[in-house]
Amino acid sequence: MNKNKRTLLATGLASLALIAGATLMPSAQAAQTVRVGIMSGEDEDVWRVVAANAAQHGIEVKVSTFSDYTQPNEALTEHDLDANAFQHKPYLDAQVAARHYAIVPVGFTYVQPIGLYSRKHSSVAALPTGATIGVPNDPSNEGRALLLLQSQGLITLRSDVGLLPTVRDIASNPKQLKIKELDAGIVGRAIGDLDAAVVNTDWAIKAGIRIPQERIAQEKVDGSPYRNFIAVNEKDANAPWVRTLVASYQQPNVAAKIRAVYHGATLPAWNGAPQQ
Helix, strand or coil: CCCHHHHCCCCCHHHHHHHHHCCCCCCCCEEEEEEEEEECCCCHHHHHHHHHHHHCCCCCCCCEEEECCCCCHHHHCCCCCEEEEEEEEHHHHHHHHHHHHCCCEEEEECCCCCCCECCCCCCCCCCCCCCCEEEEECCCCHHHHHHHHHHHCCCCEEEEEECCCCCEEEEEEECCEEEEEEEEHHHHHHHHHHCCCEEHHHHHHCCCCCCCCEEEEEECCCCCCCCEEEEEEEHHCCHHHHHHHHHHHHHHHHHHHHHHHHCCEEEEECCCCCCC
């Protein structure tokens, strides 16, 4: 990543640290419309609460829903959106490196621990030699999946891979697992044809996977680099409406809705460590 990109992301993180924990301030201005892109599903219920909070402070939130991870950042860059809320930092880093987006994080939302699920085997230890394991195929989530498999002793990755390993970085595979790379939205739906699958929480719910009954492993939550956030174009990072939008999200009623709609599988994460 070049110097300009490092500077851009550093600016975004500084903005995030400044805005995180912001309090709502009354607004004397006329209502301002803010267009926010999110993933379809449970998040729509969460954002209804956010929108109600924002409306009390002069912001009309208009939500657009998307069905895959690649669309919201493109829409934000094209100014079809003012903000989006669906991604974590490793994903944004990969998108910035690949597509040169000028997008920055401005406030944490929640964390969704990624899990290893199976309908054929009751534990990690029960996975047979030669088992087929599905993983998401986008760079950040594939890396996240492989790190989870490593944490369970199923594979060993090269020591210098950071957060974005690929299957080419597998140094040892004692059970001779077959890693099958699939779209993040498909891997959960394919679980019946696999021995196990690493699936993002939102896609697991959409695929009808039973959480936690079919989960045989989960990544650690404490210190997770995978906290999701609200993101905006870099030029908007210090706009007054951004502070109001973030503060409208980071409220107790939103935290309660997150826990309710995700059945405890997703945790509010805007005050340091995820809130258990």
